[in-house]
Amino acid sequence: QVQLVESGGGLVQAGGSLRLSCVTSGLPFANYAMGWFRQAPGKEREFVSTISQSGRNKYYADSVKGRFTISRDNAKNTVYLQMNSLKPEDTAVYYCAAASGTWYIRREDRNYDYWGQGTQVTVSS
Numbered sequence: 001q002v003q004l005v006e007s008g009g010g011l012v013q014a015g016g017s018l019r020l021s022c023v024t025s026g027l028p029f030a031n032y033a034m035g036w037f038r039q040a041p042g043k044e045r046e047f048v049s050t051i052s053q054s055g056r057n058k059y060y061a062d063s064v065k066g067r068f069t070i071s072r073d074n075a076k077n078t079v080y081l082q083m084n085s086l087k088p089e090d091t092a093v094y095y096c097a098a099a100s101g102t103w104y105i106r107r108e109d110r111n112y113d114y115w116g117q118g119t120q121v122t123v124s125s
Helices: none
Strands: 003-007 010-013 018-025 033-039 046-051 058-060 068-073 078-083 092-099 119-124
Touching: 003 092, 018 033, 018 092, 018 119, 033 068, 033 078, 046 068, 046 078, 058 068, 078 092
Parallel strands: 010 119
Antiparallel strands: 003 018, 018 078, 033 046, 033 092, 046 058, 068 078, 092 119
16 A cells, blocks of 8 residues: 655744655655645645656645755655745645656656655745
């Protein structure tokens, strides 16, 4: 049974930082590209970042570029999202996702095979 479990969300003031983690089980983690998405209240889920199986290739949405950093530890079956300089508009439920197959920049949620349950990030002004 495949599981993706996010953690690290919480309430933070604008300008602050949070580090999200997503621990996976039940899949060959090193063979999966990973992504982070977010969904704010009343809005569609949107792409945040993605990382290749090796960790060498990374891609970010323009809205988070320069502030967020994606990384992974294949020995720990975990992907991370370091979020700095947080803004109120970053408030959302953050989801991690796993995608099998050849690496390419997957910005559409339909291109991912497995999803976590999400973790809430709230940024106060």
